[in-house]
Amino acid sequence: MEFSGEELTLKRIFNYVFGLFLITLGVAFSIKSDLGSAPVSSIPYAMSLIWAIEIGVATFIFHAFLVLIELILLRRDFKPKHFLQVFVGVLFGAFTSFSVSLMNFIPPAGNFLIALAMSVLSIFFIALGLFFYVPTNIIPLSVEGVTQAIAIVSKRPFSRIKVYLDITIVSSALILSYVFLGNLGSVGIGTVLGALFVGTTVKYIHKINERITGNNVDMKKM
Template identity: 35%
Template sequence: MNSESLYYCKRVLIYCIGLFLLATGVSLSVLSNLGVSPLNTLPYVLSRITSAEMGLCTSLVFVGFIALQAVILRREFKMTTLLQILCSFLFGYFVSLASACTSCLPACGSYPHQLLYLIASMALVALGILFYLSADLLSLPGEGVMQAVSYKSGIAFSHSKICFDCTMVAGAILLSYIFFQRLEGVREGTAIAAVGVGGFLNLFTRLWKNKLVHFLDRRDEEEEDCSETAG
């Protein structure tokens, strides 16, 4: 295997690890019963309404996000964006797989136990984001919508993320009261995750970002070594 092929294999590997870590974090947030992260509130409520697996609902909601990008961008929508469908279903599969893996964990018997799962969830979500973004392959559709809104409106990406997260939570709350007459998936953990994931991400970025980049992009070093060996 040449250095170029190895380089792309490593990127795909890191990308998949990132998505699985992210999915495991989502599953733990559900297990904590303190509320899921803002981006996953709508898929969670839909899974409760339809009794379908959360992984499937996540995939379908993400496909809807791709359609939303097409509506926002119109003629500027790139057909390559449709490749996000692949990562939508891959991530949905990972959510189902992670849910099966975490189902063997003990149920929460106390509030500190719930907080422990929530903290672990935030850490895994942050680590997953760091991995999958470092691979620099396909972005998840939710992030794509935020980027499209930011591009067309001219507002900062951070602001579009806040608006998008609030819209997701508002939609989940509305559906919860329509179908259950109570909140589902939205609790104090949702607000904590909105802040906590960013904190963990900043920490992990400082600790491991450079190491990840170094691991992924060693083609030049390998080519130099080959040249020296050939010389």
């Protein structure tokens, strides 16, 4: 069986699902730290606070908007399978709920250093998840899909565009929260750290993997 012109192997499926799960584990660590949500969930969470809608509905709206941006950027290179990114959010939401429930077994952060350590773990798991699932070229989350689209159009490295986009998402969440709620809402120091360092961490994971295995993983393949 083929998908995206490549054989849909068990390894590709495993890397895809495992990568998505690692990202949600990172999101769960960010929530547990209480230092701000992960960048990937900052805008949907802000939307849910502002308009009193469920986080799942907010996530659906946000993902649909990003898919529209992809369509505008890629034009003829936009593939029908990319519309499925909106529905991958359902799987992502289920994984997020499960990962958050796993955090119940971990005591709350007793001090700032422990909370900061949880934020660092959040960054690592999100970056590692991206490294596993993005190159499978199955169906990316729309956040990574639009990152790939911008990287392709601008001819810039995926890791660099990831940093720029995360900063843009966090800044937008901060503006929305401040204008409509009068506070920082979903944004905290952990959110800012995630926006600054997830993309960079992906780059170093890529370099370490290339040095160990000799394989250059394509993070812009769509």
